[in-house]
Amino acid sequence: MEGAAPAGLAAAPRGAPADLGGAPRAAPAGLGGASRAAPAGLGGASRAAPAGLARRPPPGDSIEWTDANTTIICSLFAKQVKKGNRSNTHLNSVGYDEVSNEFFNLTAIRLTKRQMKNKWDKLKTDLTTWKKLMRKQTGAGWDIARGVTDEWWKKARAEIPGCGKFRKKTLQNEEDLTVMFANITNDESDHWNPMSSNPIIPPTQEDVDNGHVNEVHDVPDDCDDDGVAWDETDEVQEESESDSDDSNDESEVFWNLMLGAAEIAQIYSDLYLVKNPPRTSGVSGTGWLLETMKSPGECHRQLRVNNEIFLDLHGVLVGRYGLRPSMHISTKEMLAMFLYTCAGNESNRRAQNRFKHSGETISRKFDEVLNALMAMAKYFIRPKNPNFPTVHKRIRDDKRAYPHFKDCIGALDGTHIRVALSPDEQVRYIGKTGIATQNVLAVCDFDMRFTYVSTGQPGAMHDTSVLYNALRVDEEFFPHPPQGKYYVVDAGYPNRPGYLAPYKGERYHLPEWHRGIEPKTPMERFNRIHSSIRNVIERSFGLLKMKWQILWKMPPYPMYNQKMIVVATMVLHNFIREHGGQDEDFARFDRDPNFVPTIPERYNKYAVSQAASDWSTSALNAPTMDVFRDELATALSLAWN
Structure with a gap:
């Protein structure tokens, strides 16, 4: 038994190993030690601790983990x-x-x-x-x-x-x-970009999509590597192979191969030959498309593109990116199926009813157009000129922004888009709002064109982590700002060379300025102009989701398809923007630089809260960029009036 401990200190067992949580020999009484002289009201214990008393970990919430x-x-x-x-x-x-x-x-x-x-x-x-x-x-x-x-x-x-x-x-x-941690760890392997070497489709799923029968149906446990059935007698025959007649063995192998071939033929027939009765209607899918294109404005209402843009997009996909017709479906009808589905977030069943084809045909043709758009993405989601040699008109015509922001080449931000996954798979995609989303990173220029996109990262990942991973993984083709130029970013990213962030703790967002007093300090004035310039990425995301409503409530496609659909809508967005023809939606945004679309009523309950985005970051700023921002704020403030 230990001698008397000093008043207020606890006695500990003499031989308690430290790594198993034994208390120090002189621990403060308030940390759970047992003191001979501790008052009863303070949890004092008897001089001899019971034999079964648990050894406590070290004080606080730490423990030495061996x-x-x-x-x-x-x-x-x-x-x-x-x-x-x-x-x-x-x-x-x-x-x-x-x-x-x-x-x-x-x-x-x-x-x-x-x-x-x-x-x-x-x-x-x-x-x-x-x-x-x-x-x-x-x-x-x-x-x-x-x-x-x-x-x-x-x-x-x-x-x-x-x-x-x-x-x-x-x-x-x-x-x-x-x-x-199955299905809840984010190791950044979900990232995908259309120019990336990372395979978007898992190898096993790729075999299924290519029609490989051996991947569509698992080989039973009682089959060999070739899918040929065997039984216990095979092993006996193998042991006595020297005693059997060669001709009998060859005959058995032949019939086993024939049996396997018959099974494969039956599987192929079930998958590709035996189909549901064809849909019949007075108006076929092609007929509906022709009627739609003849009615003024109807093509834009149904497919979100006008007649001219639809035909030009069709020509590009067929002429340059491998879209091909089938025996009964033209490439125009295939493209119309895809646009119809993405524009109104229409279900497969509605598409069946509209185009009078089976669900399997609708799904297959949707994928064919999607793959053609992925090939197109490599050439349409990138800067027009990676050197950005000129100052954009948007900056040059803003008297308060020019010449202070003359080196700004665009904006970078993330947006959360819902994902449809099983409960077991969606856990790591659930972020601050409790909704399963993918955190999509994008860069856009001042023409509202997307110049980079990273899809697939779980919504639980911080915006800064998504950016740093994209910079590392896509280093070769990420549109890095040239020396001396930069993107504007929000407070969810650090102020680093090439990425100019606003001052934290100051008013920033445009609605705060519209209903408040004019900015007075250099930091407030900097944030006011910074917010106005960075608004281009918010408006681009808003237009993207307004035009392609599939992004509000993603159907339960495979996850790789959900990533590709986001990219496909951005390809369509850029193609329409670059097209010489007038588009109603872009025209509306061009008329009103502050226009932000409202959420369609049918998708109000599916909208992802703005709280999903990160408004701060623990990543450190670069001192040189902080100095640059201070100098810019001072110069801007002096020229304010």
Whole structure:
């Protein structure tokens, strides 16, 4: 038994290991220690602690996690996930209670819920960092003996914060961690850009889309690699092969192959030959399209493009990007199906009724037009001139912005677009608003043309993380600002070279200026002009969603299709903008520089709140860019009147 502890200090067991949460020999009484002289009202304990009393972790919410304890907690976490006690991104109360009790039984350490949650978050960060490192590394990343240089690690640390810990020690308990964080970790692998080398369609799904029968139907467990059925007698025949007649073996192989061929033929027939009875109507899909194009203004109302733009777009897709007709469907009707679906967010069933084709045909032709637009995206979603040699008319004609913002070449921002996924898949896509979205990053110029797009990143990712990942992954074709030029960005991004952010803590958004007093300080005046210039990206997103209502409520297509549809609408947006013909929607925006479209009433409940966007960032500003902004604000303020 320890001697008497000084007043106000707790006595601890002499041999309690520190790494198992043993209390220091002289811990303050208020932190849970047991003191001989502690007043009863302050939780004092008897001189001898009961034998079964749990050893507490160190004071506060920290605990020294040994490798053994980490392995135990990972195993217990994974067990609870398998039992269904992870309702969203963390365990529920039942899961935490069971982990706490089982961990105590194994280690005699009683964990609090906060300690378990902190450990859970730390493990999730480790797994995400590890996945990023594995995508980057070319060998055994952490093993210098295998040829990974110091330069490689220096670059990796700069690109992937926190990866240095894995240089000499790999990620531990990876199997349990994979179970724990299945479908809820964001390792930036979801990013896709039409110019990227990343495959948009998963390999297995690509085989299905190409009609590969062996991927459409799984090979049963009782079949060999060629899909030919076998039974237990095959093994016996194999063992006695030397005793059997060669002709019998050849005959059996032949008939097995014939049986397999017959099964494949039946599958092919079910998929492609046996179809539903054809739809009959006095007005076919082609007939409806012809009537629509003959009625003044009807083509724009139904397909969001006028007759001239429709025919020119059709010519480009057929002549340059591989759109081809089938026996019974023309390329014009195929394009009309696609535009009709995207313009009004029409369902497959409505498209069947409109164009008088089966659901399978509608879906297949939709994909063919979508793929042609993806080929088109590589040439239409990019700057007209990557050097930006001239000052845009939008800046030059603004007396307050020019010449101060003469080096501004456009705006960059993100927008959240709903995704339609199963409950198990959508967890990591749920951000601050509680809605599953993809965080789409885009850059546009002052003609309201999109010059870059990154789709697919989960809505839970911060805008800054999405940007940094795009800069790294798409480094070769991202429209980086030339030396001395910059994009304007909102406060969700840091003020860095090439990306000019506003002052935080000052009035910024246009509605605040329209209903308030005029700006007085240099920072307020800078924010006022900055907001007016950056408004081009907000208006571009607004027009995009107004024109293509499929973006308000994405149908439950495969996720890769949902990414491609976002890009396809931007291709259509740019093509219409660059076209010489007049478009009603763009004309309305050109007439009123402050026009922002309203949400269609039918989509009010599906609109993603503006709170989904990030209005601040913890990423540090670049001092040189802060100085540049201060000088710009001062010069602008002096010339204000």
